[in-house]
Every structure is written in structure tokens, then in C-alpha cells.
Amino acid sequence: MSAADLSTPLKFAYWVPNVSGGLVVSTIEQRTSWDFDYNKKLARIAEDAGFEYALSQTRYAASYGADKQHEATSFSLALLAATEKLKVIAAVHPGMWHPGVLAKFIITADHISNGRAAVNIVSGWLKDEFVNFGLEWLEHDERYVRTEEFIRVLRGLWTEEGYSQSGKYYDINDFTLSPAPIDVPGRPHPEVFFGGNSTAAQATAGRVADWYFSNGKDLEDFKDNIAGVQASAAQAGRHPRYGLNGFVIARDSEKEARDTLREIVAKAHRPAVEGFRDAVQEAGASTKDGKGMWADSTFEDLIQYNDGFKTQLIGTPEQIAERIVEYKKIGVNLFLTCYLHFQEEVAAFGTDILPIVRELEADAARSAGVDFDPESTLAAPASSTAGVR
Numbered sequence: 001m002s003a004a005d006l007s008t009p010l011k012f013a014y015w016v017p018n019v020s021g022g023l024v025v026s027t028i029e030q031r032t033s034w035d036f037d038y039n040k041k042l043a044r045i046a047e048d049a050g051f052e053y054a055l056s057q058t059r060y061a062a063s064y065g066a067d068k069q070h071e072a073t074s075f076s077l078a079l080l081a082a083t084e085k086l087k088v089i090a091a092v093h094p095g096m097w098h099p100g101v102l103a104k105f106i107i108t109a110d111h112i113s114n115g116r117a118a119v120n121i122v123s124g125w126l127k128d129e130f131v132n133f134g135l136e137w138l139e140h141d142e143r144y145v146r147t148e149e150f151i152r153v154l155r156g157l158w159t160e161e162g163y164s165q166s167g168k169y170y171d172i173n174d175f176t177l178s179p180a181p182i183d184v185p186g187r188p189h190p191e192v193f194f195g196g197n198s199t200a201a202q203a204t205a206g207r208v209a210d211w212y213f214s215n216g217k218d219l220e221d222f223k224d225n226i227a228g229v230q231a232s233a234a235q236a237g238r239h240p241r242y243g244l245n246g247f248v249i250a251r252d253s254e255k256e257a258r259d260t261l262r263e264i265v266a267k268a269h270r271p272a273v274e275g276f277r278d279a280v281q282e283a284g285a286s287t288k289d290g291k292g293m294w295a296d297s298t299f300e301d302l303i304q305y306n307d308g309f310k311t312q313l314i315g316t317p318e319q320i321a322e323r324i325v326e327y328k329k330i331g332v333n334l335f336l337t338c339y340l341h342f343q344e345e346v347a348a349f350g351t352d353i354l355p356i357v358r359e360l361e362a363d364a365a366r367s368a369g370v371d372f373d374p375e376s377t378l379a380a381p382a383s384s385t386a387g388v389r
């Protein structure tokens with residue numbers, strides 16, 4: 001397992017609600033909108049509240065009730081232009097994009113935002129999006145073969161001149177993208193996040209991702225995920241960092257928070273959740289070892305479609321902060337969070353939960369005999385091979 005980094009503050013991200021219906025498939029009231037004005041205000045609230053990242057979803061067709069969707073890269077670019085500090089991560093599917101086109105797009109976004117553009121490379125599960133676009137739908141593990149090549153092309157074009165790469169899916173011949181991405185100290189190129197849970201996803205992430213992003217997990221399951229990524233990262237001499245999804249329900253009392261979860265579940269949109277459950281069989285459950293994302297998710301888990309209840313960030317601010325720091329101790333570097341009422345709850349996270357997290361992080365570091373520097377950033381780049389040209 002990777003050693004926890006107790007000297008560096010945890011980072012926080014939120015899911016950009018760029019698809020309709022909120023982040024739970026339930027008819028409970030969600031004061032969250034998918035439109036741009038709402039999101040612009042949310043992004044500014046988030047950066048003021050201490051969030052370092054925002055993650056947009058890529059979705060082309062209705063699923064889990066999200067019947068309207070804004071495109072991730074354009075939406076992310078607009079959010080970058082509307083903010084000062086926030087790093088915005090756009091989710092992208094290999095197979096929908098050529099990596100050279102994406103590399104160029106992200107360089108432009110990086111220049112517009114002064115070095116705040118990032119990507120989340122996701123290998124996909126919604127077969128109909130590909131098939132109905134007339135694109136090839138690869139079998140599960142093959143998707144990761146393409147994803148690995150895709151990320152290598154991105155990194156090559158961002159960091160080298162005259163870059164060439166010849167593989168099964170891409171052939172790049174002596175290509176130089178100019179300008180290069182912005183030169184940010186400690187960042188060899190725009191950060192590459194990678195979402196996935198299966199054995200193939202973990203192995204691939206270890207070889208090429210800067211950040212491994214997981215669906216919600218309990219502590220034991222997340223330890224297993226980290227170990228899986230770490231095993232392949234060690235062979236490649238790399239040190240990826242770890243991000244975990246969690247749905248936050250912070251209330252004055254634990255009972256109130258639990259009651260809110262019960263109401264979300266009681267008001268679940270059953271046909272939409274069941275349709276989603278059927279569609280995600282294309283993901284982890286279809287793998288040879290059946291260990292992928294959503295493979296062991298119950299109906300209740302799937303109501304938050306990235307298994308966010310499993311992380312159990314549910315209770316009072318103190319309870320949630322304690323839970324967050326427990327995850328830090330097993331190796332989590334970043335929490336990806338979602339809420340019922342994004343604007344209000346992201347702001348409340350910053351005032352009510354974050355200060356307690358920082359205190360507990362300082363305590364944890366002290367107990368382990370390491371210095372905690374609240375200002376420090378994660379300095380070690382994940383890839384020791386990438387140079388900045």
C-alpha cells in the first residue's frame with residue numbers, strides 16, 4: 001500500500017453538475033441546476049471555500065435520468081474563464097476524441113486559464129453512446145489498451161518536440177504542438193486524472209495516470225484499490241496520487257443526516273436507477289474477474305451513480321471531518337465531493353468541515369512525528385519520465 005502523505009493537506013474537488021437531475025437519482029428536492037449561470041456562481045463559491053478542483057462529467061445521451069447534458073470540455077473552459085484559482089478537470093472518452101486534438105484543446109485552455117486545465121480520462125460504460133454515434137465499442141479490457149495509448153500520446157505531445165508514437169490505436173509521426181502547455185512549477189504537463197475501478201483500470205492507471213480516481217468505497221475496499229494501482233505503478237517507477245468520490249450529507253445532528261439519506265433512498269427514481277444498473281453491466285461486472293466499478297453495488301448505492309454513499313461522509317461536520325482524515329491515513333490525497341444542494345453545501349463545507357479537517361490533519365501529522373504544512377502542495381510529479389520542454 002502507498003504510504004499516506006500526512007505532511008500535505010488534503011485536496012478537495014466537487015463534481016460539476018453539468019448534467020440535469022443533480023447527483024442522486026431521486027425525486028427529493030435538489031437545489032442544484034445544470035445550467036451555466038448556476039455553475040459559474042458555484043465555481044466561484046467553491047474556489048473561495050477552499051476547493052482546488054472541479055470535475056465535469058462527459059455524457060452525450062440520457063442516463064440515470066440525466067436527460068440534458070452540457071459538453072464537458074467546453075463547459076470546463078468556460079468555468080476556467082470565470083474563475084481565478086480553480087483547476088477544472090474535463091472528463092474525456094478515448095474513442096470519442098483523437099488525442100492530438102484533445103492535447104491541442106487542453107493547451108489552449110491551459111493558456112486561457114494560466115495553467116489550470118486538467119483532464120479525467122474515462123474509458124466509458126454507456127455502450128449506446130458509442131454505437132449510436134457509429135463508433136466502435138471495444139470489449140472491456142481492450143478499452144484500457146486504447147486508454148493507455150491515448151494518455152501516452154497526450155503526455156508525449158505536451159512534453160516533447162517531434163513526438164512519435166506507433167501503436168494499435170494511434171500513430172503519431174514527428175509532431176510538435178506549439179505553444180506547449182503553460183510552465184507551472186512542479187507540474188510537468190496538465191494533470192491527467194483517470195477514473196476507473198476494475199483490475200484493468202487499476203493496472204493502467206498505475207502506468208500512466210497522475211491521479212487515480214475511484215468511485216465511492218469503504219475504507220477496506222479503497223485500501224485494495226490503492227494496492228492494485230500501486231502494484232503496477234511501482235513496476236513503472238511512478239507515484240500516482242489518489243482521489244475518492246463521496247456524497248456529503250452534513251447536518252446539525254447525525255440523525256438529521258441519516259434521515260436525509262433515508263429520504264433520498266425512499267424517493268429514488270426506481271426506473272432510472274434500474275435502467276442505469278442494466279447499462280453499467282458494460283463496465284466492471286462484465287470483466288473476467290467481475291471486480292470492476294458497480295460490480296457489487298446495491299440498488300441503494302446506485303442512486304448516487306458514482307457509489308458516493310459508500311464513503312459514508314454522512315453526519316455532523318465533526319464526524320465527516322474525522323472520516324475524511326481516516327481515509328487520508330490510508331492514502332487518499334483528494335476528495336471528490338457531491339451534494340444535494342451544491343451552492344449552499346459547498347460553501348458550508350468550506351466554513352464548517354474544512355477547518356476541522358485541517359486541525360485533524362495537523363494532529364495526525366504530529367502523532368506520526370511529521371511536519372504538517374497547510375500551505376504545501378503535492379510536489380512530487382507522478383511521472384518521473386516526463387520532462388518539460
Ligand SMILES: Cc1cc2nc3c(=O)[nH]c(=O)nc-3n(C[C@H](O)[C@H](O)[C@H](O)COP(=O)(O)O)c2cc1C
Nearest residue numbers: 057058091122123124195196197198283284292293
Ligand atoms: C471519478 C470518476 C469519474 C467518471 N466520470 C465519467 C464520465 O464523466 N463519463 C463516463 O462515461 N464515465 C465516467 N466514469 C466511468 C468510467 O468511464 C468507467 O466506465 C468506469 O470507471 C467503469 O470502468 P471499470 O469497470 O473498468 O471500473 C467515471 C469514473 C470515475 C471513477
